[in-house]
Amino acid sequence: MAHAATTAAALFFFFLLHAAVRADAAATLSQGQSLGANDRLVSPGGTFALAFFTPTEGDPSRRYLGVMYARAKEQTVPWVANRDAPVSASSAYSAAVTASGELRVMEGDRVAWSTNTSSPLGNVTLAIVDNGNIQLTAGGGDGGQPELVWQSFDQPADTFLPGMKITLDRRNGAVVSRTLFTSWRSASDPGTGDFTLGQDPLGSAQLYIWRRSPRGGGGAGGEENATYWRSGQWANTNFVGVPWRSLYVYGFKLNGDPSQRDGVMSYVFNTYNTSEYRFMLHPNGTETCYMLLDTGEWETVWSQPTIPCHAYNTCGANAECAAGNNGRPVCTCLKGFEPRDPAAYGGGNWAQGCVRSAPLTCETNVSGGGGGGVGFADLPGVKLPNFATWVTTVGDENACSQTCLANCSCGAYSYSIGTSCLTWGQELLDIYQFPDGEGYHLHVKVPASILDTGSKTRRWTTVVIAVIVVVAVLAGCGLLLWKCRRRIKEKLGIVGSRGKPRLPSLLPVRESRQDFSGPKQPEQEEAEGGKKCELPLFPLEVVAAATGDFSADNKLGEGGFGHVYKGKLPGGEEVAVKRLSRSSGQGLEEFKNEVILIAKLQHRNLVKLLGCCIQGEEKILVYEYMPNKSLDAFLFDPARRGLLDWKTRFHIIEGIARGLLYLHRDSRLRVVHRDLKASNILLDRDMNPKISDFGMARIFGGDQNQVNTNRVVGTLGYMSPEYAMEGLFSVRSDVYSFGILILEIVSGQKNSSFHHMEGSINIVGYAWQLWSAGKGEELVDPAVRAAAGAATAEALRCVHMALLCVQDHACDRPDVPYVVMALGSDSCVLPTPKPPTFTLQCTSSDRDGLFGGGHADESYSACDLTVTMLQGR
Structure with a gap:
């Protein structure tokens, strides 16, 4: 008997000891369990944690239950439970899921905060998700689906996270419900502040920030006083008040029709990497979008209002x-x-x-x-x-x-x-x-x-200005020619920069030294002056060791500029190492400039440059490693094509479009890629597309729309007609290549695979024949056609958009912002494309048929010739 009693006491003590969830125990909390002062819940991917905290520089005697970014360097708390009811650090406090099915924050016997929920289903569980959402679910026994009882995304604090919604529900002209975000009282006090953000209650789909007067009472959702800021109307990809920043690129969309003032409208925010971005309403009323860098630091993407003119109606009416x-x-x-x-x-x-x-x-x-x-x-x-x-x-x-x-x-x-x-x-x-x-x-x-x-005044003003401009331009040109006489001699090969004959560079992005005339960027000056560069420089021995001394077993592929190897850095990070061949003709100065410029391009749909190596004659680029390699490895391989279902293919199409939108409009540099093709689209572990290989990219000036070049670079079959025939290229040249890429993704076949089809010698002609005959669904890859089901309409819309992108004349093609908007909106009516007349045939080995199996050893990269230079002879 004594032994049995001792055993029972030990088991009871063991149960009490494990009633609290330790820091790394789980991502869930069950009924009867509690979260103590030193405990925390961690989301499955380790992105977010739920724990008690004291704000940075806040009152150390006050404790709050909040959601925090796990890998951010500084304390970042997007959601707080008991923001207006802190518990004392000197008391016994905890958070627990009660038997009735609610989450409570307790200070001794006092309930400081609760979700005020209950569920008759039982088996209530609290979980933290990888998007930062806290969810209470009930039921789910016997293999059934659990029911959502409560979630923190429905009661936001000051931060708009991916997966959240900013909703407005209007019925008969009255607001039924809406989502509101409220700022902290100060940077060290998460209590309800004076600023609130939400949709315009009149139903215009604009976002507003309201400011409560010092004597105005109420908490979040209380009395709203003066309008402090408004976003402007939603323009499908951005707000008219923030025109330079395409929020659609960051997963920002509007669901609902703003022309109908009644109904439900909601802004949704979804990104491929849910921890990348957040929108925060600061205690001073400023709304800021942040991006989390790999270093754990936050980079500001945009912020408003920051000057008086951003504030609402600063100058009054008219x-x-x-x-x-x-x-x-x-x-x-x-x-x-x-x-x-x-x-x-x-x-x-x-x-x-x-x-x-x-x-x-x-x-x-x-x-x-x-x-x-x-x-x-x-x-x-x-x-x-x-x-x-x-x-x-x-x-x-x-x-x-x-x-x-x-x-x-x-x-x-x-x-x-x-x-x-x-x-x-x-x-x-x-x-x-x-x-x-x-x-x-x-x-x-x-x-x-x-x-x-x-108009009369403008005519005289125009004449005077024209005369002044002509005189100024002539004087400026004369002064510029006099100052640049030495550079002109170097360009003509009369003398090199150091008294030696100058060899012409073959790097297409440096076709003219005028591309980068003017003052150098600080980072560029530092790199050329031997000072610290913002991009890491890897020693050659480190890169060689990482790739097994550039072993053939680690080779991932090769292109016109050298070989690419898989490597592993000393810290265990897997990388892709691009070793430029010595015969590529790329000089040290051009290489440095290219590296510095590419390092400035940071977007989730662009492959990331991690560093470089410049030692002796070696010029090496180190990129992030993409475990799924390139798109063509899936798309054109009959054995793997079926792994790409339609949802994944459309996801890839949208991702490429967003990457192009960043290059063409949203980046600090305006870049034309010039070699967009399936083999230059890399896929990460989650099949997210990333545009790679900027060796042929060209940077445009702010006022440049089209450039003529005597070097035609790119890949046969993807070049736009005006580029292949006349050397004219612009952002619409990339749009043409993107159209070809869409058709390849939809059909699962290379452009050159169609040269045996009757009446057409490439994918454009064949797609036009089917689409104009009302048989566009026959272009969809049979590997996904049967399973596509309701998505067939989406696939036909992609074919329609592709035919708009590959129209003969550049002026007829849509720009990338329109492409991104139209792909994400079923309500947008697409114009009718013009029939294609220009075709470019690429010779290749015979194939068994359009969708035939082919030979097992047939390469899926056949007929993928990259042209470095085309010259008449």
């Missing part, structure tokens, strides 16, 4: 705000308007705004100008005003203009692909003039007499 010296606002009345109170306006009181200098007549509105009619004054590059009305019955800018002219109460309109037709009443509020040429065009209705006077 006025525009432009940033002056030190960001101070400069207010100007719109054309056709004058200050409402000139004395107050001159004294810096802009709240009064402006009024029309002459009233508009209504009876001659539809004439559009002339005599006593009206017209439109163009205001380019602005944040569009508030309180817009979507006009869904028109499909082009001319119809939008006529709609506004025919409406006496319409005071302005704007039309773009992203926003369609928007009109405004007579009061135009919150207009900001962007300083860098970004933004949207606003057309303000004014009397025609004002436009006539302005």
Whole structure:
């Protein structure tokens, strides 16, 4: 008996000892378990942790239960449970899942905070997910699916994470429910602050930040006072108030129709790597997007409001705000308007705004100008005003203009692909003039007499400016030629930079030294001056040891510039090592410039450059390793093609498009890749696509749209007609290559595989034949066609988009922002593509048929010739 009692006591003690979940025990908490002061739950992937904490520089006597980034260097807490009810650090506190099925934060016997939930199903479990969401689920016994009882994503704090939604539900003009984010009280106090972010309650789909007055009470979701900031209208890929940053690239989308003010609209935020980005509302009212770097540090992607002009309606009605010296606002009345109170306006009181200098007549509105009619004054590059009305019955800018002219109460309109037709009443509020040429065009209705006077003044102004510009350009060219006479001699091979004959460089990205004329970047100067470079430099012996002395067993592939090897660094990190051949003709200076420039390109759909090695004649690039190798290894291998289901293929298409959007518009450098093809699309462990091989890339100036080159580089079959025939290339050249790539992904066949098909010699001609005949589904790879089911419409939409991308004339092809928007929106009506007339045949060995099995030893990289230079002879 004594022995039995001792055993029972030991078991009871053992149970009590393990009732609390230790730091690395699990990602879940069951009923009866608790989380103590030194315990934590960790998500399955180790991304997030749930634990008690004290804010950095906060009151050490106060403790909060919160979600934290596990690998961030500094304390980063996107969600706090008991933000307004901290527990005392000197007390006995814990978090527990109760028998009734709720999560409670306890301080002794006091309930500091709870989810106020219950479930009759029992078996309630608390789990932390890899996206930072805390979930309470119930049931799930006997193999059934557990039921979601509560989740932290429905009760956000100050941070918008991937997987969350910003929702607005309106019924009959009234708000039923909506998601609100509320700032911390200060950087060291997570209590409810003065700023709140959410959707416009009127249903315009804009995001607003509201500020409570110091005497305004209420917590999160309490009384909302003055509007502090608004995002502007959603333009399919970004907000009109943040035009330079395509949020769609970061997984930001709008579900719902903003032209319908009733219904459910929600902004969703989903990224491939759920820990990469977060949007945070700071205690000062600033909304900032952060990206988590591999170093564990946070990099700011964008932030607003940061200057007075970003704040809501700084200059009042019918006025525009432009940033002056030190960001101070400069207010100007719109054309056709004058200050409402000139004395107050001159004294810096802009709240009064402006009024029309002459009233508009209504009876001659539809004439559009002339005599006593009206017209439109163009205001380019602005944040569009508030309180817009979507006009869904028109499909082009001319119809939008006529709609506004025919409406006496319409005071302005704007039309773009992203926003369609928007009109405004007579009061135009919150207009900001962007300083860098970004933004949207606003057309303000004014009397025609004002436009006539302005046109005469503009003609004389244009003549004077033209004369001044011509004189200045001629003088500048003469001075430039005199200063650059030595460089010109070097370019012509008369003398080298060090008195030696200069050898021509074969690196296509350095076709002209003028590509990089002007002041050097600090990082470039440091690298060339032998100082510390921001990109790691690997010793040759380290790279050699990592690759087994460049062993053939570690070779992953080869291209026109050298071999690629798999390697493992001393820390265990797997890398891909690209060793440039000595015969590539790439000089040391060009190599350094290329490395420094590529290092600036950081995006989840671009392969990451980890470092380089420059030693003797060795020039080596070290990239992140992609375990699934390249897309062509799956797509064109009959044995592996079936591993790519349609969902994965569409995911790859979208990822490539987002990578191109970053290169063409959102990066600090404007880059044209010039060799986009399946073998240059690498796949990571989760089949996320990453664009690689920038050896042929070309950097555009800010005002360049098209460049002519005497070196045609790229791959036969992927080159656009104007590039292959005339050497003209632009961002639309990449769009053409992307169109070919879409057709290959959909069909699972190489471009050259179609040269035996009757009436067509490449994939473009064959796709056009099927699509125009209404048989586009026959182009879909049989390996996924049967399983695609409802996704067939999505595949046909991709074929449609591909045919738009491969149109003969560059001006007919869509730009990448439109491609990204259209691929992510089923409601967007695609225009009809023009039939292709240009074809380029690539010879290859005979194949058994379009979708035949082929020979087992047939290479899936056949006919993938990279052209370094084409010259007439």
